[in-house]
Amino acid sequence: MRVRDVPLLARREVRFAGEKVAAVAAVDEETALEALDLIEVEYQELPALIDVKEAMKDGALLVHENLHTYSGLPKPVKKTNVFFHETFSKGDVALGFAQADLVLEHAFTTQIVHQGYLEPHAAVVDIGPDGSVTVWSSDKVPFRVRSLMAEIIGMPITRVRVIPSFVGGDFGGKGMIFDEPLCYYLARKAGRPVKMVMSRQEEFLAASPRHPSIIRLKAGVTKAGAITAWEASALFDSGAYAAYKPQVGLGGTKKLAGTYRIPHVHIEGRYVYTHNLPCGHCRAPGDPQASFAVESFMDMIAAKLKIDPFRFRWMNALEDGDLSPTGEPWRGINIKETMSAAVEKSGWGKAKPNQHYGIGIACAERPTGTGESSAVVIVNGDGSANIISGASDPGTGARTILCQIVSEALKVPMERITINLVDTDSAPYDQGAGGGRTTFVAGQSAYRAAMEVRKELVASAAKLLKCAPEEAQELIDVRDGFLFLKSEPAKRVSYAQAVKGAGKSQIMAEETFSCNQMEDTCFATHIAEVEVDPERGYVEVKRITAAHDIGFAINPAAAEGQIEGGIVQGIGFGLLEEMQRVDGKVTNPTLTDYKLCTPREAPEIITLLIEGAPGAGPFQAKSIGELPACPIAPAVANAIFDAVGVRITDLPISGEKIVNALKESGLSGGKAVAAGKERADAV
Incomplete structure (x- = not known):
């Protein structure tokens, strides 16, 4: 449930550098900026909590004095900056540690990063003569925008219409409303439509980046x-x-035991208010942080036990039929298949080309997203088809995939199918893009609607083909927009004839699919190869081999594109990106100063689509959108350790950190720590 704790404009207290305190509307941007310059704000400096560990202490200054009045917070609400505390347990960890020959413990930290989309947040609001509200928004969840706008401005949902736009880049950052309510109140005062577009600097100062984290892990292992x-x-x-x-x-807390069979597990996650920039969703929320910690720690344990990192993972990896690390049922566990494929393709164990070349492995999982979606499928009088869906497409190819699903269900060529871009007044409900749910949830609703249309087409064709109605669904098949008897393929009727035979101008069906709990999860293994300059600490990622459990690839090219994009983002997270802050204020709020991974840093990428394990999507597909970003940072970190013998546990892994670690360890020239022959023997 969403917490209600954000004012439209700061009232009495500004809680972070970048919070909105005033808004104006004008006929053009220049006039609006002049008006802003005329506003004078008096500030009284107050104590600020910047350090998350300080914010957790008993007696710490409260960021929100009245948090008990906020809806959406778990009850009972305690007067503390820790506004949410979640735990997951299985077995008895005290017993498990007592059974161990060795107990290891380490802490890992990850930084705050921006999603890196190019297109800023934007919105237009128009108020009609009857007071109804029309919103054009860059948000990828139009029905959520509608409900939140209605709630904020005190109108029935029926009086708010949201027209989705082409979102452009998103990566989790465009799933909540930003300036839409302000546009409404300004439009109401001005009597004209109002448009607001965030500047690049505002995107860095007041958007919703990935949460920084401090993660502590403790493991008991046998010899x-x-x-x-x-x-x-x-x-x-x-x-x-x-x-x-x-x-x-965030979902990432549950990922803090990885993809491994562990009898005794205890996990805790705490979410803390500070006076820093508010954080939100970023591709696979919480998962890259968890993956970096878990998969780095797995390599550290393997090194202590003198076991090859791949073999150590293989020994402890989950298998189909196992429960999840936190004790939940999972279906189609395929992690070992991805490990085998990645290791074989990468040549794990091969001789290194030079002393400072390293190879690292990391595994991850992420469940298919859940939610609700409805779709309408229509076959027209000429045999063409339409899809009406509220599903948005923030650059993921979702609309193409929905067309592919309906094309396969109806056996209609893709060029004969149109998917309609419609607003919240015209489209059936869709929960919105995010969580890797679109192919599964929206895809299932479109597939089911298409199959209902197909049934009606078959029933109509049965009369024309002189087939008994009760046997029609069994005896009649479809192909290329025609219906025919399986026993006499030459005897066929077109979809256009079937529609006409039904006495209709079109045949239409609407279906809703809803799922709130998912036993299917998706697995991946990434292997990174790097070369490190020990004098400068510069890391060149040479190659990534990425094996992904995908169930069935509806669109292989789109799936590979998602994997490649996630890998590039993961490299940025691991090596380059950080929103640098001084006293809580972001000091590099431009794309000039904020280092994204560019084609110059992008390595050779080999993608392996592992099919076979059944997924919950149409044709047993699994989701692919978020998982690729998760295993990259730890795979690269493990490869750096393999190359020069130092372990960096604080992201991003900068050249300065590597050089300092080499000096502190006495390995200033760099030293490879794992021999290729040992890897080859392990495989």
């Missing part, structure tokens, strides 16, 4: 390499507000 117990705790700095994400927590 033979079996993990007996696992304890994890995570602190997520949520910044000044919690409502910049649609739920109170």
Whole structure:
């Protein structure tokens, strides 16, 4: 449930550098800027909580004095900056640690990063003569925009219409409303439509980046390499507000035991208010932070036990039929298949080309997203088809995939199918893009609607083909927009004839699909190869081999594109990106100063689509949108350790950190720590 804790404009207290305090509307941008310059604001400096660990202490200054009045917070609400505390347990960790021959513990930190989209947040609001509201928004969840706008301005949902736009880049950052309510109130005062577009600087100062984290892991293992117990705790700095994400927590907390069979597990996650920039959703919320910690720690344990990192993972990896690390049922566990494919393709164990060349491995999982979606499928009188869906497409190819699904269900060529871009007044409900749910949830509703249309077409064709109605669904097949008897393929009727035979101008069906719990999850193994300059600490990522469990690839090219994009983002997260802050204020709020991974840093990428394990989507597809960003940072970190012998546990892994670590360890020239022959023997 979403927390309601954000004012439209700061009232009495500004909780972070970048919070909106005033808004004006004018006939052009120049006049609006002049008006802003005329506004004078008096500030009284107050104590600020910047350090998340300080914010957690008993007696710490409260960022929100009245948080008990906010809806959406778990009850009972305690007067503390820790606004949400979640736990997951299985077995008895004390017993598990007692059974261990060795207990290891380490802490990992990850930084705050921006989603890196090019297109800024934008909105237009128009108020009609009857007071009804029309919103054009760059948000990828139009029905959520409608409900939140109606709630904020005190109108029935029926009086608010949201027209979705082409979102452009998103990566989790465009799932909540930003300036739409301000546009409404300005439009009401001005009597004219109002448009607001965030500047690049505003995007960095007041958007919703990825949460920074502090993660502590503790593991008990036997000398033979079996993990007996696992304890994890995570602190997520949520910044000044919690409502910049649609739920109170992040899914990443549950990922803090990885993809491994562990009998005793205890995980805790805490979400903390500070006076920093509020954080929200970023591709696979919370998962890259968890993956970096878990997969780095797995390599550290393997090194302590003198076991090859791949073999250590293989020994402890989940298999189909196992429960998840936190004790939940999972279906189609395919992690070992991705490990085998990645190791074989990458040549794990091969001789290194030079002393400072390293190779690292990391695994991850992410469930298919859940939610609700409805779709209408229509076959017209000429045999063409339309899809009406509220699903948005923030550059993921979702609309193409929905057309492919309907094309396959109806056996109609893609060029004969049109998907309609419609608003919240015209489209059936869709929960919105995010969480890797679109192919699964929207795809299932479109597939089911198409199959209902197909049934009616078959029933109509039965009369024309002189087939008994009760046997029609079994005896009649479809192909290329025609219906025919399986026993006499030459005897056929077109879809146009079937529509006419039904006495209609079109045949239409609407279906709703809803799923709130998912037993299917998706697995991946990434192997990174890097070369490190020990004098400068410069890391060149040479090659990434990425094996992804995908169930069935509806659109292989789109799936590979998602994997490649996630890998590039993961490299940025691991090596380059950080929103640098001084006293809570972002000091590099431009794309000139904020280092994204560009084609210059992007490596050779080999993608492997592992099919076979059944997924919940149409044709047993699994989701692919978010998982590729998760295993990259730890795979690169592990490869750096393999290359020069130093372990960096604080992201991003800058050249300065590598050089300093080499000096502190006495390995200033760099030293490879794992021999190729040992890797080859392990494989």
